[in-house]
Amino acid sequence: MNLLRDLYTKVVCPRSVIDEIEAGVLKGHTPAMALPPWLSVDHDPPEMAFRRELGAGESAVLSLALITKADLVVLDDLQARLVAAELNLRTTGTLGILVAAQQRGLIPNARNEARKLQSAGFRIHPALIDAIPDS
Numbered sequence: 847m848n849l850l851r852d853l854y855t856k857v858v859c860p861r862s863v864i865d866e867i868e869a870g871v872l873k874g875h876t877p878a879m880a881l882p883p884w885l886s887v888d889h890d891p892p893e894m895a896f897r898r899e900l901g902a903g904e905s906a907v908l909s910l911a912l913i914t915k916a917d918l919v920v921l922d923d924l925q926a927r928l929v930a931a932e933l934n935l936r937t938t939g940t941l942g943i944l945v946a947a948q949q950r951g952l953i954p955n956a957r958n959e960a961r962k963l964q965s966a967g968f969r970i971h972p973a974l975i976d977a978i979p980d981s
Contacts, residue, residue, distance in 0.1 A: 848882065849943055849944075849947045849952060849953070850885075850920075850943065851882065851884045851885075852947070852950075852952050853943065853946055853947060853950065853952070854918070856886065857884065857885055857886065858886045858887075858888050858910065858914065858916070859885055859886070859887050859888070860887075860888055860889070860890050860891070860903070860906035860907055860909075860910045861887060861888065861889055861890050861906070862890050862901075862902040862903045862905070862906040863903040863906065863907060864881070864887055865902070865903070866901065866902070866903040877966075888910060890902070890906045890909075890910075891906065891909035891910055891913055893909060897925065897929060899925045900923070900925055900926055900929065901923075904921065904923050904925070904926035904929075907919060907920075907921060907926070908926065908929060908930060908933065908935070911930070911933075911935050912933060912935070916935070917936065918936050918937070918938055919935045919936065919937045919938075920937070920938055920939065920940075920943065921937050921938075921939060922939045922940050927939070940960075940963065940968070940970075941956070941960055941970065941974060941975075941978060944956035944959050944960055944978070945978060945979065947959075956978050956979075957975055957976075957978040957980075960974075960975045960978060961975060
């Protein structure tokens with residue numbers, strides 16, 4: 847999570863994403879973690895319905911990005927990324943963050959970090975990990 851702080855000037859997260867993380871913790875799918883003080887948690891926008899297949903977190907992220915004219919949106923969900931592209935929003939995902947961190951010298955090897963995430967239960971297609979450039 848600190849890579850976000852190290853890579854980007856401001857990180858804003860809608861409340862729905864925090865709620866999804868907390869629900870994952872309660873179900874045992876996500877390890878418990880304290881929210882970092884540099885993370886700005888914003889209320890969900892009042893209008894945030896895009897597509898039925900998107901969850902509340904993805905919809906809130908997209909709505910908030912449009913309202914705030916975000917420079918970059920972090921999304922891993924394919925459907926959400928497709929909607930973001932339709933809305934002309936610039937996106938990255940977890941792997942993009944790891945590659946950017948590697949390029950800036952914040953981590954030695956993005957591919958190894960992606961494998962660690964995969965081992966911890968984060969769903970990443972092996973072909974995507976293999977496509978990560980060497981340091």
